[in-house]
Amino acid sequence: MMSALLRPERRRDALLPLLTVLLVALVLFMGRLEPLFHAAFPQLETAVYARESFWRLTLDHLVLVLVSSLISVSVGVAAGLFVTRRTGREFEPLVSALAAIGQTFPPAAVLAIVVPLAGFGFVPTIVALTLYGLLPVVQNTITGLRTVPADTLEAARGTGMSARQILWRVELPLAMRVIIAGVRVSVIINIGTATIGSTVGAQSLGTPIIAGLVGDNIAYVIQGAVLVGLLAIVSDLAFERLERRYRIGGEASA
Amino acid sequence: MGLDAHDEPRRIANRVLATLLVASLAGAVLLPFAAMAPNRLVSGESVSLLTALRAWQVLGLAALAGALALACLVRPLGERRGARLTLVAAPLALLLTLYGLGDYAQRALTDASPAARVSQGAAFWVLVFCTSLMIVDAFQRLGASLWVRSGYGLLVIAAVAALFAAGTFNALSILREYFNIEDAFVAQFVTHLTLVGLALAPTLAIGLPLGLLAHRRPATRGILFSVLNVFQTIPSIALFALLVAPLSALGDAVPWLGALGVAGIGAAPAILALILYSLLPIVRNTQAGFAGVDPATREAARGMGMTRRQILWRVEVPLALPVILSGLRIVTVQAIGLTVVAALIGAGGLGAFIFQGLGQYAIDLVLLGAVPTIALAVVADFLLQILVAVSRPAGAG
Structure with missing residues (x-):
């Protein structure tokens, strides 16, 4: 389910800084837009979400995503490495199957199922994001390492490299692009799921959206949704750029 | 081994x-x-x-x-x-x-x-x-x-x-909870499936021709895939929520659309968002499916005197079908999951129990929404996997 495909890259290169500036400006100065929201929705008493500042909400959102992604990536890559080594090879089919089946689980349902086990708030959201984020990372680490050609490995062994050197200097660089694609999927899904995290009591950019939906305040909804949408698009563009950097370096799959 | x-x-x-x-x-x-x-x-x-x-x-x-x-x-x-x-x-x-x-x-x-x-x-x-x-x-x-x-x-x-x-x-x-709300459960289960169905039908109607277009006119690919990828990137709840405002305005402004059920809250924004999410995998896989047809096969069909239309329906479509159906598999599983979130904008479905349960701290109600959704996604994945296997042309292997 990788969404990396050939696209007009130059046009999108300009988009990244542009949208980043827009995102930062909106996060910092959403309050200044109050007259605009008032004009658009005159029936609303308060037209800009003010129970918490938007930079605080954005920060909380980023902390949720970053903490869970850091754990997912370190555990996921380690698991992917383990099952592609000789000692762990036996576990590879099962781990691959688990990663594939797990990704059919709806993220929102996974979040809901963690609540009975971990309670409400920050912790269940982190647990759900971490578990779900693991799957694409594991899957792509395995795929990436498996696509390293056997004769490349043979050649590396022939030059007298140790297993550790082969891993760091040959396998990981060649697999890096596919691994990053997995991290990209994982982070984008987690940005979305962190938004729903506000329904289990974790503060995020979803908080104004839920507050707006519950309190019938469409302006809150738009403010939260635009920010989180921009955050996801900016992250996706940044990852796309990162992936491209590794494509130039390693011509693994020409 | x-x-x-x-x-x-x-x-x-x-x-x-x-x-x-x-x-x-x-x-x-x-x-x-x-x-x-x-x-x-x-x-x-x-x-x-x-x-x-x-x-x-x-x-x-x-x-x-x-x-x-x-x-x-x-x-x-x-x-x-x-x-x-x-x-x-x-x-x-x-x-x-x-x-x-x-x-x-x-x-x-x-x-x-x-x-x-x-x-x-x-x-x-x-x-x-x-x-x-x-x-x-x-x-x-x-x-x-x-x-x-x-x-x-x-x-x-x-x-x-x-x-x-x-x-x-x-x-x-969990079953005592179920017996309490048995009728509502059946109704929401049906709503869940209906929402998925109502989203997938137009997705196929739009996505398949777009996929064919992307295959025949490579120049359209870049912009088409970029735009559709943006929809895939935006978090579900944000896209659902962003459609609430324009659709409620549309429903108010055009009375006959409002009478058809186009409103800010409810099924209309949910279905529209599900379609926007589902288009990319369908278009991409349709294009990939057609691109995977061996040019020599196409040439042979032309040599037999088949018309363009015959080649499309008798040669290209059957050969591309497994890849297209794989796209349908991705989209169906994804839509079943996204429909959970649609409950937040009042569209109903099994997600209604999840969010109701979370609001009341009633864990059984949460599970009653979450476990059937997961089961539904896994079963749909499995059934479509079988469909993909069946659609592989016997002689092509």
Whole structure:
């Protein structure tokens, strides 16, 4: 389910800084837009979400995503490495199957199922994001390492490299692009799921959206949704750029 | 094939099974098997597996654990026969765990207050999870075909369904919750499927021609895929929410659209958002499917005097079908999951129970929404996987 495909890259290169500036400006100065929201929705008493500042909400959102992604990536890559080594090879089919089946689980349902086990708030959201984020990372680490050609490995062994050197200097660089694609999927899904995290009591950019939906305040909804949408698009563009950097370096799959 | 060229003699033929067995034993001993609570809103007291189950059930599980331990070893069974033994012992352990939980709930509630609830604990989930993985691993080792797996899966599901029908689980908290809201559950389940169906039909109607266009005019690909990718990137709740405002304005401004149900809250923004999400995989896979048709095949069809239209329908479409259906598989599973979130904008579906339950701190209600959604996604994935396998042209392999 990788969404990396050939696209007009130059046009999108300009988009990244542009949208980043827009995102930062909106996060910092959403309050200044109050007259605009008032004009658009005159029936609303308060037209800009003010129970918490938007930079605080954005920060909380980023902390949720970053903490869970850091754990997912370190555990996921380690698991992917383990099952592609000789000692762990036996576990590879099962781990691959688990990663594939797990990704059919709806993220929102996974979040809901963690609540009975971990309670409400920050912790269940982190647990759900971490578990779900693991799957694409594991899957792509395995795929990436498996696509390293056997004769490349043979050649590396022939030059007298140790297993550790082969891993760091040959396998990981060649697999890096596919691994990053997995991290990209994982982070984008987690940005979305962190938004729903506000329904289990974790503060995020979803908080104004839920507050707006519950309190019938469409302006809150738009403010939260635009920010989180921009955050996801900016992250996706940044990852796309990162992936491209590794494509130039390693011509693994020409 | 599983035997590596290790130097030391191996005792364990299946280390995966051994790991899962150790994990389930550790889980069964260390974690609570069930919880008993005075009412539906508080979390109850933990009950361990040994206290919850009857003596014969514990002995049965121990015997099955013994059989599974035997199935791990090189001697006397070896890998393949061990896998076959696992396919017998693991589902029995799964069924016994399920039956034991239901049986315990019935016994525990006979002389408790009517509000008392028994729910499943972490050890229960660990046992269900590990035994299921043992079955998956055994099938991988045997290299069993999709058909054998399907038949076996149906058999296990039928056995679990029989336990349900026999009323084994009726005393469990989650089923008591279900009986409270039975009619609403059926209605929301149907709504969930309807939303998915109403989104997928237009997605196919738009996505298939767009995919064909992307295949025939490569210049359109870049912009088409970029735009559709943006929709895939935006978090579901944000896209749902962003459609609320324009659709409510549209419903108000154009009365006949409003009469058709186009409104800010409800099914209209949900279906529209689901379509926007679903387009990318369908368009991409349709394009990839057509691109995968060997030009020589197309040339041969032309040589036989087929018209463009005949080539499309008799040659290209059948050959591209497996890839297109894989796209449908991705989209269906994705839509089932996204529809959960649609409950937040008042579209209904199983997500309604999840968010209602989260709001009331009623865990059983949350599970009643979440577990069927997961089951629905897994079943849909499996059925479409079979459809993809069937659609592969027999002679092309």
